[in-house]
Amino acid sequence: MATAPHLAREAKRRRELITPEGLALNLTIASRGARAGAIILDFILIHVTMLVVTLLLMYLAFGVFGVSGMSAGGPLELLAVVWLIMMFLFRYAYFLYFELGPRGATPGKRITGIRIAARDGGRLTAEAVIARNLLRDIELFLPLVLVAGAQSGDGGLAGLAALGWFAIFMTFPFFNRDAMRAGDLVAGTFVVEAPGRRREGALDVSRAALGQEAAQGSHGYRFGEAELAVYGEYELQVLERILRDNRADAMVQVAETICAKIGWTAGRGDERAFLEAFYAQLRARLESDLRFGKRKADKHAASE
Amino acid sequence: MALLDFFRRRKAGAAPDLDAATLRSDRFRLERQGDWQRLEAIVARLEAGRLRRISDDDLLALPALYRMAASSLAIARETTLDAATLNYLEALVQRAWFQLYGTRSSLGSWLRRFFGGGWSESVRAITPDVLIALAAMVAGTLVGWLLVSGDPHWFHALVPGEFGGQRAPGASADSLRSTIFGDQQGTTGLSAFAAYLFGNNTKVAILAFALGFAFGVPSILLLIHNMALLGAMLWLFDGAGLGTDFIAWLSVHGTTELFAILLAGGAGIHVGRNMAFPGNRSILAAAAQSGRRAAIVMTGVVVMLMVAAFLEGFVRQLVNVTPARFAIGGAMLAFWIAYFYLLRRRPAMGAD
Numbered sequence: 001m002a003t004a005p006h007l008a009r010e011a012k013r014r015r016e017l018i019t020p021e022g023l024a025l026n027l028t029i030a031s032r033g034a035r036a037g038a039i040i041l042d043f044i045l046i047h048v049t050m051l052v053v054t055l056l057l058m059y060l061a062f063g064v065f066g067v068s069g070m071s072a073g074g075p076l077e078l079l080a081v082v083w084l085i086m087m088f089l090f091r092y093a094y095f096l097y098f099e100l101g102p103r104g105a106t107p108g109k110r111i112t113g114i115r116i117a118a119r120d121g122g123r124l125t126a127e128a129v130i131a132r133n134l135l136r137d138i139e140l141f142l143p144l145v146l147v148a149g150a151q152s153g154d155g156g157l158a159g160l161a162a163l164g165w166f167a168i169f170m171t172f173p174f175f176n177r178d179a180m181r182a183g184d185l186v187a188g189t190f191v192v193e194a195p196g197r198r199r200e201g202a203l204d205v206s207r208a209a210l211g212q213e214a215a216q217g218s219h220g221y222r223f224g225e226a227e228l229a230v231y232g233e234y235e236l237q238v239l240e241r242i243l244r245d246n247r248a249d250a251m252v253q254v255a256e257t258i259c260a261k262i263g264w265t266a267g268r269g270d271e272r273a274f275l276e277a278f279y280a281q282l283r284a285r286l287e288s289d290l291r292f293g294k295r296k297a298d299k300h301a302a303s304e
Numbered sequence: 305m306a307l308l309d310f311f312r313r314r315k316a317g318a319a320p321d322l323d324a325a326t327l328r329s330d331r332f333r334l335e336r337q338g339d340w341q342r343l344e345a346i347v348a349r350l351e352a353g354r355l356r357r358i359s360d361d362d363l364l365a366l367p368a369l370y371r372m373a374a375s376s377l378a379i380a381r382e383t384t385l386d387a388a389t390l391n392y393l394e395a396l397v398q399r400a401w402f403q404l405y406g407t408r409s410s411l412g413s414w415l416r417r418f419f420g421g422g423w424s425e426s427v428r429a430i431t432p433d434v435l436i437a438l439a440a441m442v443a444g445t446l447v448g449w450l451l452v453s454g455d456p457h458w459f460h461a462l463v464p465g466e467f468g469g470q471r472a473p474g475a476s477a478d479s480l481r482s483t484i485f486g487d488q489q490g491t492t493g494l495s496a497f498a499a500y501l502f503g504n505n506t507k508v509a510i511l512a513f514a515l516g517f518a519f520g521v522p523s524i525l526l527l528i529h530n531m532a533l534l535g536a537m538l539w540l541f542d543g544a545g546l547g548t549d550f551i552a553w554l555s556v557h558g559t560t561e562l563f564a565i566l567l568a569g570g571a572g573i574h575v576g577r578n579m580a581f582p583g584n585r586s587i588l589a590a591a592a593q594s595g596r597r598a599a600i601v602m603t604g605v606v607v608m609l610m611v612a613a614f615l616e617g618f619v620r621q622l623v624n625v626t627p628a629r630f631a632i633g634g635a636m637l638a639f640w641i642a643y644f645y646l647l648r649r650r651p652a653m654g655a656d
Contacts, residue, residue: 025398128599134602138514169517240388244388287385290382
């Protein structure tokens with residue numbers, strides 16, 4: 001089956017994953033933009049929390065305990081230990097905690113609608129999550145430090161060389177099909193779009209089945225074999241979306257386009273009934289073809 | 305509105321709807337959507353981490369519901385052109401699959417397996433790489449010693465200024481002695497110092513591991529560089545006749561800390577070596593397999609560095625006698641070796 005251009009871009013990011021039941025699941029590789037957005041959100045979250053914790057501890061130290069200067073032991077020292085441990089945890093444990101959770105995603109990833117998954121379709125193990133997060137250091141933290149240092153020219157030539165070296169890690173996701181970063185490669189994971197986040201993910205139970213009238217044309221709309229043969233699955237789905245959106249101007253336009261295509265004269269005022277009838281009969285036809293193993297991807301595809 | 309319709313239909317019963325539906329695919333959906341929604345509700349609660357809110361009935365039904373939804377999806381793909389239903393089913397089965405085959409081990413049981421044999425098993429599995437790292441570290445120390453003994457100016461190149469302090473060539477034996485005996489830190493501030501040391505050492509260890517990704521070469525270079533610093537220090541103290549005292553001072557925490565850095569470097573080399581020589585596996589499979597095993601070792605390294613920071617921050621400053629320091633350092637080393645190489649339980653975890 002020839003792939004139509006509007007499907008080709010989606011197909012490039014689609015990966016098939018076979019479950020133990022033998023069912024092929026279609027996962028979509030998360031876009032690099034979504035991942036960049038996720039990490040930026042996570043960074044903002046981490047640093048805001050760090051700042052709040054630091055200010056809180058400083059308030060405790062200087063406001064409550066009334067400590068001045070750095071000489072005193074006791075409570076100040078305890079707070080310093082708490083602070084150092086908190087900073088360490090924010091840097092390393094944040095990602096581990098959230099990615100080991102049931103959603104497999106940090107808050108940033110959840111907002112952008114992505115999650116991590118094991119590349120081989122197996123279980124996502126704790127080891128894998130640890131491995132992919134340990135490498136974040138050389139992929140992100142070190143290059144950022146070097147970029148900040150490059151401005152002042154402290155590192156000199158060696159600094160620039162190191163920057164180039166780490167740039168390889170930073171741009172790693174752009175050089176492989178699965179948009180893996182180095183950590184994903186070592187851990188055997190990849191980042192995919194989380195299912196069920198889109199609007200279509202919700203099942204509209206109130207939607208009744210297509211009734212007798214629409215499907216059999218007792219409303220007066222009855223389409224012949226040749227008239228239904230002009231469209232394929234793609235057009236059917238577009239029509240489905242138009243009907244669901246239920247916008248009058250769009251329906252008028254689509255009804256006119258269909259009429260022009262099949263050589264009918266467009267009427268006025270009854271577009272919804274017309275489109276429902278056309279949708280029901282087109283789907284009935286395409287689905288009965290489907291049962292005989294014939295598919296028609298879109299209007300460009302020749303009927304087999 | 306949708307909700308009202310839903311209840312109305314429920315009251316009227318499903319039968320009339322089925323009769324009204326002329327398309328087979330619509331009938332297919334109407335017959336099964338109740339079960340799909342039940343599965344969706346269970347999965348939503350699993351995702352939110354509210355396991356207790358799931359009734360026993362639901363939990364028992366979950367595998368059957370999942371398999372039913374999966375087979376519905378397989379059928380729907382071949383028979384229906386209703387995009388809304390198809391998308392819904394695709395998303396539902398994926399979500400259920402992620403929950404059923406997601407990370408299952410709780411942190412507690414994972415830690416129990418980790419300390420009860422998983423960690424030492426992984427350490428044994430990377431023995432060849434640990435030996436390479438050990439060779440690199442010994443070589444680094446020798447290089448540092450030889451360079452500085454040949455030309456003392458090398459000392460300043462190897463040891464960063466703020467790190468050396470008064471420990472520099474030309475310092476008197478007394479001032480050197482004061483850096484390893486006596487409490488230059490005072491007894492206060494030790495816990496903060498320990499926490500700081502831990503954070504710093506962990507960064508170095510993680511770096512040694514992470515750089516192994518580039519076929520292990522940077523890991524080896526990092527090990528050599530860090531140990532050259534030690535070699536230079538050793539030469540300095542040995543010149544003042546304090547060699548044994550310095551080693552004792554270092555061994556309190558050093559046996560644990562250097563062991564941890566050795567393991568971190570070994571873990572990095574393990575990943576690099578497996579990627580360079582994957583054998584019959586694909587490079588990606590080899591990287592993933594070795595990466596997961598190395599991750600276990602690295603988790604242990606963090607634990608060891610916590611112990612090392614505690615020893616360095618508290619014990620070293622409080623114990624001021626060379627033999628006692630040797631005893632502590634030696635005991636720690638014996639403990640780690642016994643734990644890693646003598647404790648042989650059933651392999652419980654690892655890169656399966």
